[in-house]
Amino acid sequence: MGTGVVHGEPEPTALVDQQHCMFCHMHDAPFLAPSFQQIAERYRDMPNASRMLEQKLRLGGKAHWGDMAMPAAVERGGPLSAEDAHTLVQWVLSQ
Incomplete structure (x- = not known):
């Protein structure tokens, strides 16, 4: 299982591995992308942030942090269902 510090929901390790999240993100420090x-911290209490982040996970999107854009799921590890995107976003927002 995952070894990162989890403050809220359990890490969806299979999805994190499939989508190669740790190639660019870390739990608690910026790397190639924000932690x-x-x-x-930025999105937890923002209305409609979950939907925006889920869409960004599935389709990619422009950079909101520095110069690196979020690649689409198919470029990271394969298609990502709406349900799996929701699972990942809820886990991230629980940090």
Whole structure:
């Protein structure tokens, strides 16, 4: 299972591995992209943030943090269902 520090929901390890999240993100420090904790702090209480983040996970999107854009799921590890995107976003926002 995952070894990261989890403050809320359990890590969906299979999805994190399939989508190669850790290639760019870390739990608590910026790497090539913002940390999961930074994302949670920015978006946790923002209305409609979950939907925006789920869409970004599935389709990719422009950079909101620095210069690196989020690649689409098919470029990261394969198609991502709406349900799996929701699971990942809820986990990130629980950090």
